[in-house]
Amino acid sequence: MSEVELTEALTSANSQLQSLQARVSELERKTSANVVLPSTDLLSDRFLKRAFAVLGHYIVASLIIALPIYALLFIIFLIVGVSFQ
Structure with a gap:
């Protein structure tokens, strides 16, 4: 060379x-x-996986917020004497 x-x-x-x-x-x-x-579908490259992950989080958050409110209202209605029939 x-x-x-x-x-x-x-x-x-x-x-x-x-x-x-x-x-x-x-x-x-x-x-x-x-x-x-983190390993989560919220960071997925696929649109549908992200969409269903967001929907699932929305549903869980709604339940966490709404169930105590409904339980409190039910207890108040029982104390007041509202009939559910």
């Missing part, structure tokens, strides 16, 4: 090394970000 071919090969190898280092650092950044995020 001549000196010119050697320098070209060295330059090519150096640029490939820099490219690979950039790719590795990008992949490390992405994987470290994924570790922090």
